Amino acid sequence: MNKKLPALLLISVFVVATCGLIYELIAGTLASYLLGDSVTQFSTIIGVYLFSMGIGSWISKYFEKNILSWFIQIEILVGLVGGFSSTVLFLVFESIASFRIVLYGFVSLTGILVGLEIPLLMRILKDRYEFKDLVSKVFTFDYIGALLASLIFPLLLIPHLGLVKTAYMFGMLNVAVALIVCVSFKKEIRASKYLQSTSILSIIILLIGFVYADKITSFSESQTYSDTIIYSKSTPYQRIILTKKNKVLRLFLNGNLQFSSDDEYRYHEALVHPGLQALPYAKHVLVMGGGDGLAVREILKYPNIDSITLVDLDKGMTGLFQSNKMLLDINKNALLSKKVKVINADAFSWIKAQHKKFDFIVIDFPDPSNYAVGKLYTNSFYKLVKGILSPRGLMVVQSTSPYVAPKSFWTVNKTLESVGLKTIPYHNYVPSFGEWGYIIATEPENPYKKPQNYIPGLKFVSKESVDLMLFFPKDMAKVETEVNKLNNQILVKYFEDEWANVL
Amino acid sequence: MSGQTSYKADLSTYLKRRSFLLSVGLITGGIFLNGCLSKIKSKYNIKGSLNGPNAKAGHILRDKVKLPEATVFRKVKILIVGSGISGLSAARWLQKNGEKDFEVLELENHPGGNSHYGTNKTSSYPVGAHYITVANNDDDLLIDFLKEINVITHFENNIPYYNDYFLTFEPEERLLINGEWQDGLIPDFGVPEEDKHQIKEFLAFVNKLKNTKGNDGKFLFNIPISSSSTDKIYRELDKITFKKYLEEKGYTSKYLLWYLNYACKDDYGQKLDKISAWAGLHYFASRRGNAANAEQNAILTWPEGNGWIMKQLAGKLKEHIKTSTLCYNINLMENGNILATVYNPDTNITENIEAEKIILSSPQFINNRLLKNLQRLIDYSTFSYSPWLIANITINELPQSKGRALCWDNVAYNTASVGYVNSAQQHLKISEDKKVITYYLPLCDFEPTVARLAAYSRNYEQWLDIVIPELEVIHPEITQAIENIDFWVWGHGMIAPTKNFIWSENLEKARAPIENKIFFAHSDLSGISIFEEAFHQGIKAAKQILDGGK
């Protein structure tokens, strides 16, 4: 009898055990990445996995002949299924409904196959070695393999290889076991040539997967966005992602939708025209936030405007909207206009140092979802804005959704009023966002006068639509709130509560 | 009879002294040995400085160094020794009242004393005092001053409106307890109902005390302390420790006691068992300031802490402040004037200055040396000062943790420190990659004298060994994110209101001017170390001079 056999076979036990546990860990991790709630995901996955292993060992008794060649085939299959598991799961994730079915299908399949391995191996070996010794050795190596897997998985594999590559690597190891067994026992196996070449082919396929794994993950990031990602960039401030589907472009900042090119006009027309159309004498405009240049595009439709100052934190953002062809088509080269001056600065510090007055001020900041941005919605900030608003001027503030977050919306209103401004709240429907709110504020001596006409060429705003926008139905009616201040940041709390119910 | 007792007293002080020396020897010896070891290899790859008040000046004052002969003689009408808040406040008052001929001597190369601050590339940060609270509405002098420096911008219905940029921005305070950061510092998350009940009871009790006046029509506990009620039953509370008092009142909740202990450490640098019950209650029952635009007792802070207020004071007094000038000795001259010997360690020049009056806004343990040739019949040994370690930590990003986001004040339950403050809290910028956090560690596990010597003998690596493990408990994996740590050791940080101190005869005597020529202003004369006390001590001394014994 071949002396090398026991060591080689025991190594195979070891590899098989390690691989088995790794697939389980991968499935658990992936599920908690993609579905959240790691405790639930991990426990259900482990449960299903163990149960399937039970089924596997039960089935094993139905294998009677050609156990060796069965074992080899199962190894190849485990390797392929396990190796491709994380790639497939990543790719199908977008269609959430079926995702769980695929996930648990995978977990059961791998479980059953892994469950078959050890009993079959035992039976292969039982006639060749003393039984007691065999059982103890196999189980020892099985457990050591499991221990090793649970240690290297979080410490080495996830940080260095990532989920996709790890899966391929262990897939290859699995198939390598098949190959080794195949070669070692080649005299006892009938179709050994065929099995050998199948193993080698499988290893090659898995290797290709391993090499191209990086492509797959970025491909699957694009899958998370459902549309094709055509641009992605991390600036010091945020992650910018641009997607395209058919003709529709979408911009995401840190995963939050900023605009969708098919309906952004509803938002930007509503933001700009009800205010600016009421100021025929306006010459100097300030836009804060809005680095996409879309509000500026609307403002440039008024020939009486001499200058537009755009203050946006992120150079990466304004730069993109000054250079990318597709985006220039959307904002109509707005940020390249001679009238426009782009300043990349932190709005609060910038405005504190300002003295020049503006006739029209557009405040288009991200939603107040954290204490940092929350500062830009406080009475202290609005006092500064008021300080640079010309006496007959007007400002407008994007103020989140009065439908989803009425307390937040009316807090912005109350805060503007608290610094001595007269406010005109209004809202419209933007399909990508839902019902959205804006607030115009003026000096009380120069109240807002509703325009009777609007410049031609608008797709949404008109005298009639503005009348509708000014009306607040009961489900968005004014609620009493506190003033948002630097020392209470009440708005961030409201906003968190109100949107938590939705998301 | 007297022989026996004095023998006993002698023996016991002798024994006390021996055990004191032994413990000092053991502790500092241990630290020294450990220092030699940690020099060989430091565990952490963190750089920075280890600083504190000028050590050379301390040496000189302790008569360890002989000064050169005085080569300059000059006259100044009024001298002020020390440019802490009390000295600056005295100077401001003189200036406000038309006095021009005065000088403020400061041994450090910068004014400010305990309200000193530092600056690095990332931010300014405090090294000592870091906040004040909204002024009590009866404290006219303070309210006037806050108005003067635009901390109060205007009044609405006679209630001060505080500058929105100086009221602490939200989120203000969080406590790490039972594995999570909760809102506010009063233990709540995971706290059993009975404990919550005791906490509520205690807070209701002190709240009632806060609004109670004595038979003399004064609040029981007020700021400045000197304006508190003289009713005897409350002053009796100064004769027992806060710990004893709480035991007698039946407060047993470990969460409540932790909170009260934290408060004593935070304000006085000592634990419950050292602080008098009167002082312990004063912390909770003396602040009732109302603001038009903030809740009662709201906190005011700046990136540089009270260093900001200090700059407002010092800015108007520039020509009068002489830094790097150590007052070494004070004598009475035959013509009735005062002769102050001062020394500049930078130029190595000694001067004699003749003055009509002098305000000592230096602490009493220093005055003990300055006045060694004069009769001042007080017992200096009752003045006990709590030592502190401050660590200013420049950090790239705090590791994620569970619960409430980073606040201005961040405290962890059952840790040695009283937590850290975020000096970037009042910054207006939306995005900040780095920040400086200021970590406060009261050195109150040993007697102050022992703790102080131990603190002086530690080297940089040893402070790391003390601070980093606690930071790691609060924020696992924080060490990798640390860019720099600057340590600052206050040997005599804060006066400790131990029992029988604040309302003792000895302290009253210490406040008394000497021959209407030497006046005293340091906050240690109040018995507690807070901005308001220093501020009022300064004004009181200046007024005594201006009133000229009238």
Ligand SMILES: Cc1cc2nc3c(=O)[nH]c(=O)nc-3n(C[C@H](O)[C@H](O)[C@H](O)COP(=O)(O)OP(=O)(O)OC[C@H]3O[C@@H](n4cnc5c(N)ncnc54)[C@H](O)[C@@H]3O)c2cc1C
């Ligand atoms: C760690 C720490 C944190 C604190 N935090 C707060 C806080 O948050 N809020 C608060 O209200 N208070 C706080 N305090 C209390 C603080 O001490 C007071 O607010 C105030 O700054 C005390 O001022 P002072 O003038 O009484 O004393 P000091 O600040 O001690 O001033 C004395 C000055 O005299 C100088 N001096 C001494 N001897 C001589 C000499 N011989 N010749 C010349 N100059 C001399 C010293 O250098 C010093 O500048 C804190 C204190 C410490 C130590």
